[in-house]
Amino acid sequence: MVVRFAPSPTGPLHIGGVRTALYNYLLARKHGGRFILRIEDTDQTRYVPGAEEYIIEALTWCGITFDEGPHIGGPHAPYRQSERKAIYAQYAHLLVEKGWAYYAFDTEEELEEMRRRFEAAGMVAPQYNAITRSYMKNSLTLPPEEVQERLQNGKYVIRFLVPRGREVRFYDEIRGWVSVHTKEMDDKVLLKSDGMPTYHLANVVDDHLMGVTHVIRGEEWLPSTPLHVLLYEAFEWEMPKFAHLPLLLRPDGGGKLSKRDGDQLGFPVFPLRWRDPSTGEVSEGYRERGFLPEGVVNYLALLGWHPSENREIFTIEELIEAFSLERVSKAGARFDFEKARWVNQQHLRAVPTARLVELIRPLWEARGLPPVSDEKLSMLIELAKERAALLPELIESVRFYYEAPTFPLSSEREGKLNPALVENLSEWIVALRELQSWTVENIEALVKHRAKSMGLPLGKVLPTLRLALTGEESGASLYHIIHVLGQGEVVRRLERFVEVYGVRPRV
């Protein structure tokens, strides 16, 4: 099995493209096949610098790797279509010789005029086809001498000659048989006047030359597949199998998820941050948002595919094992950011704390937070881990550590303080200061013991202490918080609290 991912470097890869790459990758790995990256840069006007590097970096981050591609080479190099230009021209001319294609010389204005004319005659979207081509300037209508003359000038395109009266049928691995009549098809340009191929030609030629056995791509290609089928027939090449993946839809139901949706949806549509080189506009990525690559990949796999068992959480290796084209659904899938978060959370919980320390440290430093040892950081992460779905939440939920509470508290929170405890707090500070061994167990014992001797339930004691130490009403285990804060800091914070509330509690 040989599959390929063939993006066009016109900007950042969006999340739907990542899924297409993922399904190809999964299949290649499952069947021990090869996976090729091919850059489809035949439209020179749409080339965006940095896009190719972005695509490779994004897929690498996701753990999607290739066996051949522009970045690693391979037996079918080059892998950029712009560098294969001569190959396509040769094959386009071959089709002309075989009578499957012809030269056309119409200018843009002439094409425009043709469309206007036929529209006026009642056609809605006139195409260059069996009925209109006879009115146009091409090697089918012009005398041979004029054709020769125009070819000398070098300004021509090569168009496919769609045969008449045929039903083109092909089997789609996901949708079953699809058929289209050739009267619905038009004479698509194969070779552009700049000598570059269009997608249709380049894709068929390269897939054949590179030995691709399974063409797995987005559903937007379904309507042009009949043309590709005819192209294989014209070249007398063996056809690959086709599979058209359902599209990723916007959560609001308004069409397919597109690059332009950017951040307006409230969640990233790109795997990595992207800075548009011409406008300077920056779009957020899943990586920067704090997703784990395994979380993104897992969620994406689930959008349009369902395993044979009722299970949602998979590592990439498990996905390789479980994936199959037969279980890909036909209908478009709406992106659900909440569920993506949940899937990521499941993975986050499984990540060893040591790795989280490595992931969090750069974020910690980027925020300019006070230095912490690896040991402290991993204690903090342990505390935050259970309630975080995304990486930055790991830092946000230990805010108490790097940000002392500010007093006075809001009146609502003051209402939750226990007056008896507040009055007695100076004695607690002494006890805490004198605690010999600062362990979670000892702290817990001390708190419980003093609460008991005061006749106060933990439900009164703990919230008050929490407010005094963190300013928050909820969060991780308070005994652990006290422990990680350290004896000195706990005493300092409580003393500050007493300065404000101790003498005459406002409660």
Place this chain on the structure above:
RNA sequence: GCCCCGUUCGUCUAGCCCGGUUAGGACACCUCUCUUUCAAGGAGGAAACAGGGGUUCAAAUCCCCUACGGGGUACCA
């Protein structure tokens, strides 16, 4: 407009090919439980076969029509 593809809880989906299920799971939501609290966990709840015709003893499942959604309709991919 025309062509192609699609349509099961709010969302992702199982079930459809090989008719007979209390139409299953997950996210989100609600209730209860555990917990100092939040989260997580546990238990439970509400929630769907687009509509209409056939075929059949029996249709989410097979056939047809309609509606709706999406994609395509470039010298873009």
